[in-house]
Amino acid sequence: MRRGSRVRGLGDEGSAAVEAAIVLPGVLMLLCMAIAGGRLVTSHAKIDAAAEDAAREASIHRTAASAQAAARAAASDSLNDQGLACSSVSVNVNTGGLNVPVGQVGTVRVAVQCTVPLSDLLLPGLPGARTLTSSATSVVDQYRQRGA
Template sequence: MNQVRSKARWAHQCRTDEGSAAIEAVIILPVLIMFLCLAIAGGRIVTSGSKIDSAAEDAAREASIHRTADSAQSAAHAAAAESLNDQGIRCSSTSVSVDTGGLSVPVGQVGTVTVTVECTVPLSDLLLPGVPGARTLTATASSVVDLYRMRGN
């Protein structure tokens, strides 16, 4: 009889759910952390992209109000850097290219200045396997040169 009770108690202990919550947590927790890191990486890319678009627009507008190509180039670089800094974008590398062809158009004709801003956004601090260490985002914006404003040579 004693032996039957010990077998029944042992069988009951083997069928309990004690400890299964810990095992489920060990299996599910890494997956949840990975999804959270993917969401953070996606959010960083989307918000950085819109802020880089804004920096390109700022740089194009700043370049379009200058009279010479040289001053437009330097103004666009400064405006892009200031805009990225003001918005809190941390780029591991930044490139600004300016097309100032619209500044050489004769007065009375429509000209545009186009600026392209490239920013490499770091993602390596997320420590997520399979995610690249950085992502290069590019934004291009154009601004019309004032139609009747004097232009430099």
């Protein structure tokens, strides 16, 4: 070794940048997955609310035809009001509870199915779609007159 020259030890300069480059993509991916999961849960809650609105609306009508039309309209209005853009909506209404005699308890059941593009639901540009389904039941007033 020459006099006056020193061997420099290897320091850890730049290691923070390398650590960040390794860790940051994973953290960002977890954050995106958490946001996507939250949006899925929120969308399921919106479908649940639409099914409940439709069932309640159907249960207050006297005829099966008017109950089905009202349930479809209520589900569509609820989904639009909540900002959930469905590419297709299916509303199935079971109005059997409207046919029970006055004085007996009947129920109306509504199932709402909404197909949502993943680009609207999770991340812009994401291909594919997800079908969300919910059902709700509402009691028909047992003393209310029913139509024919």
